[in-house]
Amino acid sequence: MTASATKPVERTLPTDEARELLALTRDLAENEVRPGAAEEEAEAEFPREVFRTLGRSGLLGLPYDEQYGGGGQPYEVYLQVIEELAAARLTVGLGLSVHTLSCHALATFGSDAQREKWLPEMIGGEQLGAYCLSEPQSGSDAGALKTRAVHVEGGTSQTKSVGEYVVNGTKAWITHGGVADFYSTMVRTSDDGARGISVLLVPATTPGVSGAAPERKMGMKGSPTAQVHFDEAHVPAERLIGEEGQGFGIAMAALDSGRLGIAACAVGVAQAALDYAVGYAKEREQFGRAIADFQGLSFMLADMATAVEAGRALYLAAARRRDAGLAFGKEAAMAKLFCTDAAMRVTTDAVQVLGGYGYTQDHPVERYMREAKVLQIVEGTNQIQRLVIGRTLTR
Numbered sequence: 001m002t003a004s005a006t007k008p009v010e011r012t013l014p015t016d017e018a019r020e021l022l023a024l025t026r027d028l029a030e031n032e033v034r035p036g037a038a039e040e041e042a043e044a045e046f047p048r049e050v051f052r053t054l055g056r057s058g059l060l061g062l063p064y065d066e067q068y069g070g071g072g073q074p075y076e077v078y079l080q081v082i083e084e085l086a087a088a089r090l091t092v093g094l095g096l097s098v099h100t101l102s103c104h105a106l107a108t109f110g111s112d113a114q115r116e117k118w119l120p121e122m123i124g125g126e127q128l129g130a131y132c133l134s135e136p137q138s139g140s141d142a143g144a145l146k147t148r149a150v151h152v153e154g155g156t157s158q159t160k161s162v163g164e165y166v167v168n169g170t171k172a173w174i175t176h177g178g179v180a181d182f183y184s185t186m187v188r189t190s191d192d193g194a195r196g197i198s199v200l201l202v203p204a205t206t207p208g209v210s211g212a213a214p215e216r217k218m219g220m221k222g223s224p225t226a227q228v229h230f231d232e233a234h235v236p237a238e239r240l241i242g243e244e245g246q247g248f249g250i251a252m253a254a255l256d257s258g259r260l261g262i263a264a265c266a267v268g269v270a271q272a273a274l275d276y277a278v279g280y281a282k283e284r285e286q287f288g289r290a291i292a293d294f295q296g297l298s299f300m301l302a303d304m305a306t307a308v309e310a311g312r313a314l315y316l317a318a319a320r321r322r323d324a325g326l327a328f329g330k331e332a333a334m335a336k337l338f339c340t341d342a343a344m345r346v347t348t349d350a351v352q353v354l355g356g357y358g359y360t361q362d363h364p365v366e367r368y369m370r371e372a373k374v375l376q377i378v379e380g381t382n383q384i385q386r387l388v389i390g391r392t393l394t395r
């Protein structure tokens with residue numbers, strides 16, 4: 001039994017173009033992304049070259065406007081691309097989701113002039129972004145962030161007309177921290193709580209910006225998660241996205257969409273674990289027959305498959321609301337909550353299906369289980385998703 005012995009998921013897709021895109025993605029996933037996943041995890045090596053391959057195939061700007069070089073794809077299609085990539089290698093599926101998240105502020109709230117200037121290179125395939133909201137002291141309570149940006153007049157000859165921000169502080173847990181080309185950064189421009197937050201689009205080459213050593217994580221070791229330090233970093237004021245004080249709303253809007261990406265990642269990991277467990281159960285024999293023939297085990301597989309399908313249906317329903325221009329924040333939180341909890345259960349059960357072998361690194365299911373755990377934490381823990389859902393019900 002090998003991890004690559006999986007049947008393609010039968011998908012409902014809106015156009016022939018989308019069907020071709022998913023076929024291309026599946027091909028890339030099997031040939032370029034899945035091979036090397038275990039080695040990347042063992043060696044904690046960031047697969048930058050894989051992202052270049054995705055970039056060359058046009059996958060790093062899928063949901064953004066074609067006018068700026070994006071793919072112009074609806075979310076229901078973009079998310080299924082993420083799901084396929086995450087099933088092959090979570091660091092890649094999640095990396096694509098985070099990159100898309102980091103472009104959201106500029107693409108959605110930037111001025112036309114800002115979009116024309118920076119968006120094509122950000123989504124064009126060569127660059128990779130990071131989204132900097134969390135700090136060492138503020139995770140769930142993101143509105144309490146402290147990284148300070150002070151506006152000063154003057155600056156270099158290019159920025160003199162609008163001045164610049166001098167940024168000081170530390171961002172924590174940043175996916176692609178230290179390897180990203182740009183940081184979509186939430187900073188404090190006044191002491192007015194969440195209303196004192198603004199967004200700066202910071203090039204990674206800015207003097208004073210540096211990534212720390214990556215955290216030593218339980219899983220997803222090939223995806224660097226690191227603190228990013230801002231030490232007297234001078235950022236031209238033209239890189240302010242939206243207006244001063246709008247940053248918290250911009251950051252939360254990005255997260256509504258980002259959570260759908262996490263939900264799709266979770267379904268991908270769960271699908272990979274299910275496929276592996278089914279293949280193993282058909283081959284492994286005990287008491288003279290395949291363990292898949294035991295009802296106790298096939299019921300477990302049936303529950304796993306049902307959870308995967310339900311998760312896919314839920315994130316797609318939320319995505320279709322987004323594509324139709326309807327409010328989707330509550331549904332995105334529900335999808336993130338349900339899909340990531342389902343992925344945790346499904347991957348844990350996949351280990352159980354393999355028995356002792358499931359607990360070894362000879363099979364990928366223990367990695368899937370470690371990977372599923374982080375999805376319950378990132379982009380708002382599942383407690384915070386319940387808070388978001390509860391608030392929309394009672395307010």
Ligand SMILES: Cc1cc2nc3c(=O)[nH]c(=O)nc-3n(C[C@H](O)[C@H](O)[C@H](O)COP(=O)(O)OP(=O)(O)OC[C@H]3O[C@@H](n4cnc5c(N)ncnc54)[C@H](O)[C@@H]3O)c2cc1C
Binds near residue numbers: 138225384
């Ligand atoms: C691998 C990884 C990658 C990440 N990538 C990024 C990134 O790219 N960019 C970024 O900005 N951040 C990133 N994060 C940070 C992530 O978003 C935070 O870890 C998360 O929001 C939780 O914050 P915290 O870790 O400070 O936990 P805390 O906020 O300290 O929470 C601790 C516990 O308390 C619970 N809790 C807190 N408040 C409440 C409440 N009101 N009600 C009920 N329970 C509550 C939480 O659910 C959690 O169980 C990443 C984290 C990880 C682990």
